[in-house]
Amino acid sequence: MSSNAEHAYRIGVVGPSDLVSLVKRVAALEFTDHLVVPLTYRGEAQAVDVITAHPDVDALLFTGVIPYTLAQTAGALTKPATFIDYTGATLYGALVQLMSNGHDPSHISIDTLARPLVVESLAHVGIPTGDVATMEYHSGIDAQRLAAFHRQHTRNHPGSVAITCVRSVYELIREDMPTIRLAPAIASVRTALDTLTMELAGRISSDAQVVLGIVELPEPDDHLADDIRALAGSVFPTGSSSYVLVSTRGVLAQHTCDWTVMPLLEQLAERHVWVRIGLGVGRSAADAEVLARRAVERCRTAGPFTAVVSVGAGRDFVITDTEADPDRAEEPLSRHIAARRAGLSQATLRKLEAAVAAHPDNKVTAADVATALGIEPRSARRTLKQLERAGLARPVGTVGSGAGRPAVRYAVRLDT
Incomplete structure (x- = not known):
């Protein structure tokens, strides 16, 4: 890790110039210990070359999943790296813009993002998703193919709006149809910088591995930030009643008595009719995010008051608050349900x-x-x-x- 007297880390931000400038503005206000090194490109295909030309940075933050995937496939990610998430606050912002301009959000086409995440976000605000088209990015998909996807959807649904996460796609289709280019929300940029910082610090000790958590509640909770202080972490809203929290493995293991209890779950259960907490513990921010999403999905089938800690390699620890629902302990349990609740194999x-x-x-x-x-x-x-x-x-x-x-x-x- 390189550093100087003024900055703890040198973080290379990889992306088009406008999004790199956005990240720099957020970092200048809230991450003043770090030096942001702009690694700009004109097209996503240049991402690997840009990274190779700047080996002196301590970590890499990509403004989207496509350049991140290209660099990963090329074997260019030899240091901590993550990308900014475009779901949550970023996607909600686009929907607000869409509806304020008088467009119907139930016929849109969206590229890059995984369909389950898009459907969940739209359904959360009551938007029908039957005619919403999505095309998730995979290695090998280029801008031309994404542009063709949007054009086909517009032919089938005249007047629909295309939402793209990719600058080059935006340039290809903006003259052909109403198009919105997603730009990361401030909260999404902040979360990415925070998780990357945690991962850098985690190189010092395995106990400092980054923990990314997803908290879902039935309604907003103004006291959640106070509860998170016990985890020595940060929490950011990603929707009206969903949150992302960032902490470290050492603190979380101590807080949960080695994954057996969850005081945070108990506190939230006193204020809500259901609580889901999915926590991912990973060696990289991207790994932790994947594990956290898997963990919160598992919460949906494990009871109304559940926390799942996923540490990778198929190891999940399921924590439920039985005191929040006293009748539950008397219900007959099949073995597979018992195993799921206890976080044990059958x-x-x-x-x-x-x-x-x-x-x-x-x-x-x-x-x-x-x-x-x-x-x-x-x-x-x-x-x-x-x-x-x-x-x-x-x-x-x-x-x-x-x-x-x-x-x-x-x-x-x-x-x-």
Whole structure:
């Protein structure tokens, strides 16, 4: 990492000149410790050459997913890198512009963005999506193909508006049809800079890995920022009742007692009828974002008050607030639902069932669980905590009267 007396990091911003200037303005106001190095291009295909010509930066921030993907495919990303997200606040801003100009947002065509994210955003504000056309960007798709997609949609839906994330596409179609070019919202730029800064700091220690979180609530919450202070993180609104939070792995692991409890979930459950918190822990900001989106999707099927921490490699920790819904603990549970709530595999649940059945009173200790699963006692204690938070186990006393801390006994209910 290179630095000087005035700046902690040199962040290369890769994109067209107008968007690079936007990032510079945000950084000048809120990230004054960093030096923004403009890496501008006239077309996305020049992104790799621009990066190669400036090896002295500490990290790379791309103004869109296309140049990021091109650089990734070319193997040019040898340092922390991320791109600005165009969903959330950015997309909502375009919809407001669209409707204020008298256009129908239910017949638009949108390029680059994934359809599920577009549909979710439009449905959130009550816009029908049956006639909305999307074309997600994949490696190999160029500006000409994206432009052809918009032209075809306009032929099928005369008067529709094209929304593009790509400057070169905008230049190709703006004379042919009503066109809006998405420009990142200030909140999206801020989030990208914040997550990239966290990732740079995370190179110092694995405990400082970046954590990106998505919080979804049924209504706005003015007190959320105060709650997030306990995570030593930042929170930014991305919609009327959805938020992005940024923290670090070390702080989050401590806050959740190694992924077993979630005080933030409990606090929010006191104020809302449902809560979803998806947290992604990644080595890069882009990885953390992908994991966070997967985690929040999993929340939708795991109960009304749920947090999921995804640490990659298929490992998810599911935390539910059973106290927020006391009737839930009495519901019959199938094994797969029990496994999902506890964040355990069904195979692990089957082994636990055998261990519990071996004790006539259905009461086990961490030592019993460790023996049954072939794991360390510390991991067994964490497993019992997960079962407790899922409403499948409860502490009922201790055993042992000799030296050392008595072992906690848990009454475990895994039957369907």
